[in-house]
Each structure stands twice: as structure tokens, then as C-alpha cells.
Amino acid sequence: MKIVVLDGYCLNPGDLSWDDLNAIGETVIYDRTEYIDSIIINRIGDADAVYTNKTPLSKAVLDAAVNLKFIGVLATGYNVVDTLTAAAKNITVTNIPTYGTDSVAQMAIALLLELCHHVGAHNTAVQNGEWEHNNDWCFWKYPLIELSGKTIGILGFGRIGQAVGRIAQSLGMKILAFDRFPNKTFENDRLKYASIDEIFSQADVISLHCPLFPDTTGIINAENINKMKNGVFIINNSRGGLIIEEDLAKALKNGKVGGAALDVISTEPIKGNNPLLNIDNCIITPHISWAPKESRQRLMNIAIKNLTCYIAGTPQNTVI
Numbered sequence: 262m263k264i265v266v267l268d269g270y271c272l273n274p275g276d277l278s279w280d281d282l283n284a285i286g287e288t289v290i291y292d293r294t295e296y297i298d299s300i301i302i303n304r305i306g307d308a309d310a311v312y313t314n315k316t317p318l319s320k321a322v323l324d325a326a327v328n329l330k331f332i333g334v335l336a337t338g339y340n341v342v343d344t345l346t347a348a349a350k351n352i353t354v355t356n357i358p359t360y361g362t363d364s365v366a367q368m369a370i371a372l373l374l375e376l377c378h379h380v381g382a383h384n385t386a387v388q389n390g391e392w393e394h395n396n397d398w399c400f401w402k403y404p405l406i407e408l409s410g411k412t413i414g415i416l417g418f419g420r421i422g423q424a425v426g427r428i429a430q431s432l433g434m435k436i437l438a439f440d441r442f443p444n445k446t447f448e449n450d451r452l453k454y455a456s457i458d459e460i461f462s463q464a465d466v467i468s469l470h471c472p473l474f475p476d477t478t479g480i481i482n483a484e485n486i487n488k489m490k491n492g493v494f495i496i497n498n499s500r501g502g503l504i505i506e507e508d509l510a511k512a513l514k515n516g517k518v519g520g521a522a523l524d525v526i527s528t529e530p531i532k533g534n535n536p537l538l539n540i541d542n543c544i545i546t547p548h549i550s551w552a553p554k555e556s557r558q559r560l561m562n563i564a565i566k567n568l569t570c571y572i573a574g575t576p577q578n579t580v581i
């Protein structure tokens with residue numbers, strides 16, 4: 262079996278091992294591949310199995326990959342694969358659904374807490390001498406926010422959304438959840454399902470945890486932002502394409518949105534002209550929610566098991 266990994270570096274920058282994958286077949290591991298169809302096609306060549314984390318597998322790429330039978334997405338989100346074409350060509354597509362639930366939820370809450378306390382900015386101020394030269398024994402540079410009693414609206418109440426909900430509840434927050442498939446057994450006196458418009462109008466914080474699908478693309482746009490409470494906080498560590506970035510930038514600048522904390526951006530790595538750069542109340546991190554070593558190790562193990570299960574005729578974690 263010929264196996265190609267198109268962009269292995271972020272999963273394994275050197276602290277994990279590819280040995281178990283190498284043992285399965287003739288394996289070529291590229292650190293990264295330019296997002297250009299002709300280059301991707303050339304690298305896949307006559308491989309039977311391909312792994313991608315963020316390298317797009319378009320219709321043109323899949324049409325050219327004559328031997329391809331298995332796609333292993335090295336991620337939970339599989340929006341980089343043209344799954345309709347893969348299905349039509351009978352190519353099995355797998356993802357890694359559970360490896361990072363706790364890390365990603367933890368990071369969503371870290372982003373929220375950063376908007377509430379601005380730990381990084383206050384540390385920078387102290388290191389720059391602002392405390393030493395301050396008249397009082399204490400100062401703060403941003404409004405400080407207590408979360409207890411406030412409402413978080415969670416769009417996409419799947420594994421990560423639910424984990425975020427559990428932590429938010431322990432902080433004393435009320436939860437409004439929106440999901441395509443509500444599970445009413447999760448409801449309690451502080452957690453209710455709601456319509457998306459109820460979330461927009463009632464939530465103090467909106468946290469995005471749905472996949473990037475055609476019907477979720479651009480869900481945070483000018484029209485929906487107008488329905489939100491003044492000063493709402495927006496957290497996104499799902500996918501950048503959920504947000505129309507120009508609309509969010511405008512709302513951050515005019516104060517309609519009080520703060521945004523984003524681990525994902527429409528084009529990654531971020532472009533220098535991204536409208537969300539250099540806005541004071543917008544925090545951006547470089548897509549690191551998934552990246553604690555514990556999570557990446559689980560991802561690696563499951564990714565390899567996905568292929569061995571496929572070879573054994575018992576595919577697991579298939580998305581189509």
C-alpha cells in the first residue's frame with residue numbers, strides 16, 4: 262500500500278513518531294504541501310491512501326488520484342475535503358472525532374477568560390513598568406468582567422460545545438445551546454436549547470462550535486450581529502469561515518461587539534491584510550486549540566487505527 266501524508270509537520274513537529282504508519286506500507290511524509298492542485302496531484306500520484314490536515318482535496322485533485330481509496334483527515338473538521346466527489350468515487354473519508362475535545366474546550370474558555378481579565382496585556386503593562394510608576398497599589402487597563410450569572414450561547418452543541426458548556430456552568434454561567442440535532446436530555450435548570458435568534462438576542466457570550474458546512478459558512482455576519490446584545494463577546498475556535506471577518510471587524514470597531522477571541526481565521530496562516538488584525542478588543546491565536554501534545558498523540562494513534570481498520574475491512578470514523 263502506498264501512503265502519502267501531505268502536511269504532517271503540525272501534527273508531528275518531531276515530538277511524536279510516524280513509525281507505526283511507516284510499518285503499514287510504503288509511506289512518504291511531507292511536512293507541508295502548497296495549496297495548489299497540480300502540486301497536490303503530483304504528490305498524491307498513485308497512492309492508495311492519503312492523509313491531510315489542512316491541504317485541500319478538491320474535485321480536480323480527487324479526479325486525478327486514480328488509485329486513491331482512503332483519505333485520512335488528521336483533524337476533527339473535514340471541510341478541506343470535497344466529500345461529495347469522494348463519495349461519488351467510493352473513496353472512504355475518515356476524521357478524528359474525539360482526540361481534542363478537552364483541549365479545544367479548555368482553549369475556548371481560556372480565550373473567554375482572556376477577554377474578561379486581559380491577563381496578557383496586564384502582564385505586559387507590569388513588565389513595561391506601568392505598575393512601578395503607578396500612583397495606586399492597583400490598576401486595570403480594561404473593564405474586568407465576572408462571568409457568573411451571564412449567559413453563554415453555544416452554536417453547535419456536539420462534543421466540544423458540550424465540554425465548553427460544562428466548564429461554563431462550573432463558572433456559574435447559564436447555557437443556551439443551538440444544534441441541528443438537539444438532545445433534550447442535556448437540559449437542566451441552567452442549560453436549555455434555544456433557537457439561533459434567541460441565542461443572538463439573549464447571550465452575553467457566543468461561542469462557535471459547529472463544523473464549517475455550507476449552511477454554517479458566514480453565520481456570524483452583519484445581519485446576525487445586529488440581532489446580538491450590545492457588547493457581546495464572540496469566541497471562535499471552530500473554523501474561521503463561520504465568520505464574515507469584515508462584518509465582525511466593523512462591529513468590534515463600533516463597539517456593537519465588545520470583544521472577540523479567535524483561534525481560527527478564514528485563511529491560515531493569517532494574511533497581513535486580514536481586517537481583524539490590530540483591533541484592540543480582538544485577540545487572535547494561531548490555531549493552537551488542538552495542539553497540546555496529549556491531544557496530538559491521541560490524534561496520531563487514531564489516525565493510524567483508522568487506516569488499519571479500513572484495511573481490515575472494518576472502517577471506523579468514516580464521515581461519508
Ligand SMILES: NC(=O)c1ccc[n+]([C@@H]2O[C@H](COP(=O)([O-])OP(=O)(O)OC[C@H]3O[C@@H](n4cnc5c(N)ncnc54)[C@H](O)[C@@H]3O)[C@@H](O)[C@H]2O)c1
Nearest residue numbers: 337338417418419420421440441470471472498499550551
Ligand atoms: N481549533 C481547533 O484546533 C479545533 C480542534 C478540533 C475541532 N475543531 C472544530 O470544532 C468543530 C466541532 O468539533 P466537535 O468535536 O464538537 O464535533 P461534533 O461533531 O461532536 O459536534 C458538532 C456539532 O455541530 C452540530 N451541527 C452541525 N451542523 C450544524 C448547524 N448547521 N447548526 C447547528 N449545529 C450544527 C452537530 O449536530 C454536532 O452536534 C469541528 O468541526 C472543527 O471545525 C477545531
Ligand SMILES: O=C(O)[C@H](O)CO
Nearest residue numbers: 314335336337338551
Ligand atoms: O479540526 C481539528 O481537529 C483542528 O483544526 C486541527 O486540525
